[in-house]
Amino acid sequence: MRSYNINKEKEIVQTRNLISANMNSNRLMIYIEKAMPKILFVIALLSILTTIGIVFVLITETVDFFQRISVVQFFTGKTLKPLSQNPEFGVLPLINGTIISSVIAMLVAGPIGMMTAIFLSEYASDQVRRVMKPILELLAGIPTIVYGFFAFTFVTPLLREFIPELGATNILSPGLVMGVMIIPMIASLSEDAMSSVPNAIREGALGLGATKLEVTFKVVIPAAFSGIVASFVLGISRAVGETMIVAIASGSSKNFTFDLTQSMQTMTAYVVEVASGDAPAGSTLYYSLYAVAMTLFIFTLCMNILARYVSRRFREEY
Amino acid sequence: MDFKILTGLDKEKEAIDRQLVFTTQDLNLWYGETHALKNINLPIYEREVTAIIGPSGCGKSTFLKTLNRMVELVQGVHTSGRIEYRNRNIFDKNFRVEELRTKVGMVFQKPNPFPKSIYDNIAYGPRIHGIKNKEILDQIVEKSLRGAAIWDEVKDRLKESAYGLSGGQQQRLCIARALAIEPDVILMDEPTSALDPKSTLKVEQLIQELKADYSIVIVTHNMQQAARISDRTAFMLNGELIEYSDTDSLFSTPADQRTEDYITGRFG
Numbered sequence: 001m002r003s004y005n006i007n008k009e010k011e012i013v014q015t016r017n018l019i020s021a022n023m024n025s026n027r028l029m030i031y032i033e034k035a036m037p038k039i040l041f042v043i044a045l046l047s048i049l050t051t052i053g054i055v056f057v058l059i060t061e062t063v064d065f066f067q068r069i070s071v072v073q074f075f076t077g078k079t080l081k082p083l084s085q086n087p088e089f090g091v092l093p094l095i096n097g098t099i100i101s102s103v104i105a106m107l108v109a110g111p112i113g114m115m116t117a118i119f120l121s122e123y124a125s126d127q128v129r130r131v132m133k134p135i136l137e138l139l140a141g142i143p144t145i146v147y148g149f150f151a152f153t154f155v156t157p158l159l160r161e162f163i164p165e166l167g168a169t170n171i172l173s174p175g176l177v178m179g180v181m182i183i184p185m186i187a188s189l190s191e192d193a194m195s196s197v198p199n200a201i202r203e204g205a206l207g208l209g210a211t212k213l214e215v216t217f218k219v220v221i222p223a224a225f226s227g228i229v230a231s232f233v234l235g236i237s238r239a240v241g242e243t244m245i246v247a248i249a250s251g252s253s254k255n256f257t258f259d260l261t262q263s264m265q266t267m268t269a270y271v272v273e274v275a276s277g278d279a280p281a282g283s284t285l286y287y288s289l290y291a292v293a294m295t296l297f298i299f300t301l302c303m304n305i306l307a308r309y310v311s312r313r314f315r316e317e318y
Numbered sequence: 319m320d321f322k323i324l325t326g327l328d329k330e331k332e333a334i335d336r337q338l339v340f341t342t343q344d345l346n347l348w349y350g351e352t353h354a355l356k357n358i359n360l361p362i363y364e365r366e367v368t369a370i371i372g373p374s375g376c377g378k379s380t381f382l383k384t385l386n387r388m389v390e391l392v393q394g395v396h397t398s399g400r401i402e403y404r405n406r407n408i409f410d411k412n413f414r415v416e417e418l419r420t421k422v423g424m425v426f427q428k429p430n431p432f433p434k435s436i437y438d439n440i441a442y443g444p445r446i447h448g449i450k451n452k453e454i455l456d457q458i459v460e461k462s463l464r465g466a467a468i469w470d471e472v473k474d475r476l477k478e479s480a481y482g483l484s485g486g487q488q489q490r491l492c493i494a495r496a497l498a499i500e501p502d503v504i505l506m507d508e509p510t511s512a513l514d515p516k517s518t519l520k521v522e523q524l525i526q527e528l529k530a531d532y533s534i535v536i537v538t539h540n541m542q543q544a545a546r547i548s549d550r551t552a553f554m555l556n557g558e559l560i561e562y563s564d565t566d567s568l569f570s571t572p573a574d575q576r577t578e579d580y581i582t583g584r585f586g
Binding site: 125126198200201203204205206207208209210211214218219222223 | 386391417419423424434442445447492495
């Protein structure tokens, strides 16, 4: 017993000595520990500076553009003929094309994505969820060029069976396919938001005699609202910023129309068309790229601000 | 209240005196392979506080949650035997769980208000059961909050989030939420285990007041609490109902050795 105590004391002293020895020897660690916040700050700053740089270039080039074409003309012009003898730079056809394709996409992705999320979060068993969610997220990894190709060679011919007047290039088909592309994003993010609502809250509602549907729509969705809004905004941003699908399947006609069977061009597709053509640097055509890009940027910026406001206004914190 | 030990004849007399809300016959319950409740036969009487005590894992919460079928939210649960609520088999296909849970309300171990305003928390139950009229809702909200002895503390902040309340207030809010749909029975699953002594006292006083209008079944870890507030007590151990009688005699002259060991603190 006594020897045991002596051994025990020895062990205690040994451990303490080892630790204090390490404490003094690790000077380097102390410096790293102190420097780390600064290093991390600089790295974080890097991405912010990059963003600021991009916005700065956008603004300066856009200002150049507006010295040639008036702001009013740009934003109210219904014709866009950048390559004609008498070029006209009205951005409305592009805005129109962007909004229409995004609206079609969200009409597909919003309801289907939401219902998928509700199923996965509230109704599916653990096994089903474990299988379905990764597959869904895999879908999000398909390159958009594949979707574009799919829209052009499969969906458009299929739609023409039902809508004979549909053009070979049209806004409807890429809009729908874009919706399909966005479904996994909305479903997955909304599902995350809904599953993070604590079970205790669901039980509280069930304990009051609520049905599963009432729990879902009157407790879970309101509680997950800010996350759901965020998923929709990301979806919309994705639709607005999507390029390849519309560039391939909607052609490059700069029509200002609401007829979904016709070809339209979006802002992104215009940038691709002009940038991949040979627009001489310094020409109005070249600067128009920046003006359109700036418009696109302001578009998504407004959307983010709106979403932030909406999700804050209706947030139910738990 | 002065109860005798409930044996034979007395038990029958009691049943005549007081209506039964629940009768349980040979109730067995399994979580997958685990046999969690074994042949439980336990009557619950109207307008009384019935306490269920026992060490952790003895199945007391499971039994409580079986009474409003909340236990079925756990995957792989199956049961045998019968539970009758006012002479209706609660496992009957024609008895919708939503109807059962409307009549048999529940207060949980941790306060679980909805992430909504105080008002909307209380109005949630009446609303899902179709009450839309604003005046009636206002009435219900006030009555329920008064009923749960929290009205004076919250009447000026009904539109504020329930999450701004203290733990004890949140639990009384949850009791008010249960009261708002005027249930017949209120099940309480260790309602004070997450609360400080002062809040616990308030909730206990509240339970005493509530039994005039509602039948209450409370699961508690705290034997003193059971002795203080209940009329009858059931002692459970390893999924079995060991002893059930009126609270005074269970604590003063327990019939079973295991009950005596538990209430005198020899284990648990």
